[in-house]
Amino acid sequence: MHFPAVALLVTPGLVAAAIQPQAYASSADGKYKLSSYSAPVRGTGTPGSNSTWKLTIDDTPSGRKQTIKGFGAAVTDSTVSVFNALPSAQRTALLNTLMTSAGANFAMMRHTIASSDLSADPVYSYDDSTTNGQNDLSLSNFNLGDRGSAMASLLAEMRRLQPSLTILGSPWSPPGWMKLNRVIQGTTVNNNLDHAYVSQFAQYFVKYLQAYQAKGAKIDAITIQNEPLNSRAQMPTMYIYADEAGDLIQNNIGPALQSAGLDTKIWAYDHNTDQPSYPSTVLSRAGGYVPAVAWHCYASSLDWSVLTTFHNAHPGVEQYMTECWTSARQPTPWHWAASFTMGPLQNWASGVTAWVLGTDTNDGPHLTGSDACDKCTGLVTVDTAAGTYNLRGDYYMMAQFSKFMRKGAVVMSGTGSWTYGDGSGLESVAATNADDGSRAVVIENKFGNEVYVTVEAKSGEVWSGLVYRNSVVTWVLPAVGA
Helix, strand or coil, rough: CCCCCCCCCCCCCCCCCCCCCCEEEEEECCEEEEEEECCCCCCCCCCEEEEEEEEECCHHHEEEEECCCEEEEECCCCHHHHCCCCHHHHHHHHHHHHCCCCCCCEEEEEEEECCCCCCCCCCCCCCEEECCCCCCCCCCCCCHHHHHHHHHHHHHHHHHHCCCCCCEEECCCCCCHEECCCCCCCCCCEEEEEEEHHHHHHHHHHHHHHHHHCCCCCCCCECCCCCCCCCCCCCCCCCCCCCHHHHHHHHHHHHHHHHHCCCEEEEEEEEEEECCHHHHHHHHHHHHHHHHHEECCCCCCCCCCHHHHHHHHCCCEEEEEEECCCCCCCCCCCCHHHHHHHHHHHCCCEEEEEECCCEEEECCCCCCCCCCCCCCCCCCCEEEECCEEEEEEHHHHHHHEEEECCCCCCCCEEEEEEEEEEEEEEEECCCECCCCEEEEEEEECCCCCCEEEEEEEEECEEEEECCCCCCCCCEEECCCCC
16 A cells, blocks of 8 residues: 655755664554664665555755754643652652653753642642732742742753753743732632732742742743633633733733843743634734744644644744643543644644653642643653652653754654544654754654655655554654765
């Protein structure tokens, strides 16, 4: 059987890397876990009786697309608490596996600013104090507390292991006293910012950034509100309109960061792909402060091509996929993490973070109440009683990208990816690493049989090889001409 035709690219002037073609695989059946696999060969090879599939890659300057900034996941209070429950040797081994080239080489982390639904009770912010019933207008009671300090310490440790780490911070709610309903959670009525406190709202970000930086956890970017169109009663949320968000950034938060000498970037939106007008509105009102847009995967009709449409309208704006949950309790498909990484990369995203990096074996700790996610499973699960951890399949699927498409790699245009109505198909994306010119071609085979894949490069090279059933295989090819 023959299927449709993906394209690749190399930065001019790079010295050809003296490497041999290699392949690594992670599979649904667990046979392969970032394991060495049969390497591709030059030419069309010998497919035998296997199904065949053709991809193309544009490894010339005309094929250059976006630059990769990194891959990773969300560091929540649950992540911090379960990682810190591990014995020292186990915790060190885990962090090295996550953050260095010995393992996944994750280079992007999104962290929760104070409480999220994946925090233990009670909810909190970094300034919940009042004095004699008066709100803390000067933010003199601002304090990271035990949980904020533990979060900053873990992020600082991750940055030491991965110096090129990009850290994004996102709040689920500001202090309750800054909101019209005066609570972090409890009601959706008046679940909005009280604009009498816009100055304090902006300074809250300043103080948070300064406090984390003082602990060695410099924050590279923030969004001003996680899922601003999601208002819930039993978890921290806050509703922010698009024009409101743009004005808050333009008139308050952006100037406050600038006045404080902070170079932290502000990314717009942090919500689903079905409302692209939201980030467009933010850019129209605060474009000078907003270099990037963050997307989530929860639209009822998920279509990553929205990112390509958005890129065409805003070609100078970076895009990221910052949240998509994985679950063992309500099982997400074996390829889910690969798919929510693949789709955005094919459509101009520069990075991807999963929800969530770590949980215990009961998908927690999490808040009580029906709105909190009680079935979100970490890429890593920790048995806190036994003092052990497990790298789940979703970890390996993301590592198929992060280990081989290093920060600074340039995505190439390509053709040949296709998914059928029944969910089967073959998807691919390719990138050229900036440091050595090596090319990484990630192939997601959603068929229950092996497929012999041929990659035709615009430079004239042809590579081919067998891709295992229900797996993600990464080919590492030498630089063009090597």
